Amino acid sequence: MIRSDIKALAAYHVPDSSGMIKLDAMENPFPMPEELRKQWSDTVAAVDINRYPDADMGALRGKIAVHAGVSADQILLGNGSDEIIQMILLTVCAGTCVVPAPTFVMYDLISHWLKRPVASVPLSAGFHLDADQFLQVCAREKAEVAFLACPNNPTGNLWPEATIRKIAEGFNGLLVIDEAYGPFSERTHTNLIANNVMVLRTFSKLGWAGLRLGYLIGEAEQIAHINKVRMPYNINALTQGSASFLLDHFDVFEQQAAEIRAERKRVMARLSAMATVEPFPSQANFVLLRVPEADSVFDQLKQRGILVKNMNSARGLLANCLRITIGAKAENDAVLQALGEILI
Numbered sequence: 429m430i431r432s433d434i435k436a437l438a439a440y441h442v443p444d445s446s447g448m449i450k451l452d453a454m455e456n457p458f459p460m461p462e463e464l465r466k467q468w469s470d471t472v473a474a475v476d477i478n479r480y481p482d483a484d485m486g487a488l489r490g491k492i493a494v495h496a497g498v499s500a501d502q503i504l505l506g507n508g509s510d511e512i513i514q515m516i517l518l519t520v521c522a523g524t525c526v527v528p529a530p531t532f533v534m535y536d537l538i539s540h541w542l543k544r545p546v547a548s549v550p551l552s553a554g555f556h557l558d559a560d561q562f563l564q565v566c567a568r569e570k571a572e573v574a575f576l577a578c579p580n581n582p583t584g585n586l587w588p589e590a591t592i593r594k595i596a597e598g599f600n601g602l603l604v605i606d607e608a609y610g611p612f613s614e615r616t617h618t619n620l621i622a623n624n625v626m627v628l629r630t631f632s633k634l635g636w637a638g639l640r641l642g643y644l645i646g647e648a649e650q651i652a653h654i655n656k657v658r659m660p661y662n663i664n665a666l667t668q669g670s671a672s673f674l675l676d677h678f679d680v681f682e683q684q685a686a687e688i689r690a691e692r693k694r695v696m697a698r699l700s701a702m703a704t705v706e707p708f709p710s711q712a713n714f715v716l717l718r719v720p721e722a723d724s725v726f727d728q729l730k731q732r733g734i735l736v737k738n739m740n741s742a743r744g745l746l747a748n749c750l751r752i753t754i755g756a757k758a759e760n761d762a763v764l765q766a767l768g769e770i771l772i
């Protein structure tokens with residue numbers, strides 16, 4: 429009855445973080461300012477939940493389009509960008525999906541759910557991406573789709589613009605440039621959008637992870653096709669109402685992102701000064717670092733009430749690496765102090 433490859437899978441595991449300093453999932457650490465929270469509650473309370481939500485979401489897409497500098501018919505909304513990755517992989521012709529390694533796991537996972545082969549192109553030490561090698565693998569595999577997370581998760585680095593442009597121009601399939609960490613990086617890629625190039629974004633990292641809202645930007649014709657596999661009413665009414673309200677107060681979240689970027693700089697400087705820690709440059713709201721004995725450091729951080737992400741089990745380039753989300757100042761100080769004590 430159940431496919432054997434699905435039986436062999438483990439369900440996506442989210443560790444229990446109750447009562448802990450939570451620095452494992454790249455969330456924005458700041459609660460919504462109190463005055464804004466009150467106005468937002470009024471907005472949510474006015475939503476008619478006895479009715480299905482707006483199915484087309486023209487007004488919300490319009491607002492997001494203004495924000496992204498494109499037109500509303502170039503925007504597709506998803507229940508998190510994860511759902512959009514699934515829609516893309518459902519829509520594109522059968523054929524290999526090419527991704528760098530390591531990168532965000534959902535490209536590979538969802539491809540496998542949908543029986544799509546995946547080919548990965550290993551990053552070199554320092555997490556560099558070789559555009560020629562990537563294009564060679566795409567050609568060899570006759571790939572139909574490729575994902576590039578810019579900045580990349582879990583490494584945090586942003587590949588040079590020339591690398592992304594070369595792949596965008598040299599690949600015949602659909603290239604998805606995933607800008608989940610765009611709010612924390614120095615560059616976006618909407619200038620590369622073409623018939624076969626799309627940009628994927630999410631509001632999760634900017635402070636609305638609980639709403640589950642992501643969007644895809646592409647040429648209108650391609651967006652219209654992918655929209656055909658979107659579940660009716662995929663964005664619930666509370667999320668629609670909330671997002672529409674919060675987009676009118678976007679400066680609050682941009683300010684928070686600026687604070688997170690400033691904290692990242694401070695945390696990087698402190699980590700770089702620790703003799704046994706090797707932090708890697710980051711353009712995201714997290715930092716990847718290599719420590720001696722990552723499993724033990726992870727456990728000791730946990731014992732002190734701090735939850736980070738242990739990447740060590742992936743081995744290879746991620747051996748002995750931890751991924752730490754940039755939190756509020758006090759949270760960052762707590763993790764820095766704990767690392768200092770653990771690694772003396």
Ligand SMILES: Cc1ncc(COP(=O)(O)O)c(C=O)c1O
Pocket residue numbers: 454507508509510511532577580581606608609629630631632637640641642
């Ligand atoms: C590169 C990348 N893309 C997409 C996502 C998924 O984000 P969302 O919360 O919008 O599903 C993540 C989440 O960690 C990510 O790291």
